[in-house]
Amino acid sequence: MDSAAARERALDAAEELFYGRGVRSVGMDDVRGTSGISLKRLYQLFPAKEQLVEAYLERRDTRWRGQLAEYVERHGEPEERILAVFDWLGGWFGEPGFRGCAWINAYGELGATSARVAGQVRAHKRAFRDYLASLVDAAGLPDALAGQLFLLAEGAMVTAGVIRSAEPAAEAREAARLLLRTT
Amino acid sequence: MDSAAARERALDAAEELFYGRGVRSVGMDDVRGTSGISLKRLYQLFPAKEQLVEAYLERRDTRWRGQLAEYVERHGEPEERILAVFDWLGGWFGEPGFRGCAWINAYGELGATSARVAGQVRAHKRAFRDYLASLVDAAGLPDALAGQLFLLAEGAMVTAGVIRSAEPAAEAREAARLLLRTT
């Protein structure tokens, strides 16, 4: 197996374990067991656990925002595209194994001790917020709406994670719809 | 020093450390150093670290909700009382040492491994949501609004924690005001 494939397998295992059980309660030996990549090779690919964590968050960030954008693109009307964000969230919340937002969880776990992870969380959230702002702008709506929609989305993510339900997405969508109407 | 005073000192230290640095990165010896309570006595008061964590969350829950209610009580008009919740959040976000919502952070850190902590987080969030519902009901507004306000508040808490700013409270307050108007 070449390095690229080993790296993907390691990241697949890391993502499954870190997201499902938290970062600190997963040992490198767990990653080895789940991925089938030996410790020696793991440490060749990622010289320390922290770098595996960062690579996990980075790859997930790319995929998460890509899938969201892909879903939104299927909708034509600018306002529908905004509401589609919440529909997509609802689909995500309902997936088996959903355990809340990986970045919020990582921030709670590592934000106070790892400046790099904290920076990744901020960058991810800023990118998501900027994306919402671009949708709001394309719909000709006021900038301030973007921040409000962002808060609704964040609230839905954290609440869905805690209560293990997809319903917050529908509540947030309805609130977003009302806010769109007020302008 | 009697047991009650020692217990309060231990909880003061635990709260400062757990909230500021996360639970797992704080050792019992750190709690001893900060509180001045010896390890022997700490373990007499709390037979295991997990019980200290639970006591920390429980005491903070009581205080947090009590202070919120106390602030809200100072406002007379039902709709002003709802908006006062977001004003109070803004004051909290601006306090030195603010590091986001203790329960969201604890959930990210321990939710996957400690069923008891996960239960405390759910209970705290349900209580906060129920409180919002009581304010909404007292204002004669539709029940569905409570869930939307709750999501705004949660989004504001998590965002304020991540970006280290009090501004999300004002954004959430404005969104709440608009939602109040639509009914």
Added chain:
DNA sequence: AAGGTAGGAGAACGCTCGTTCTCTCGTCAA
């Protein structure tokens, strides 16, 4: 005064886990 008890300081124990090392095997080039 003497003995008993509570509490403090901090060493000690055992476990987990990040990281490295050793040993062995298989492969491939010359």
Added chain:
DNA sequence: TTGACGAGAGAACGAGCGTTCTCCTACCTT
């Protein structure tokens, strides 16, 4: 065929930390 090299299995090492234990001091009672 041989020797070098990469990789795997897993032991080993060292640090951190939850928890317990030992020893000693101070005070309280009779």
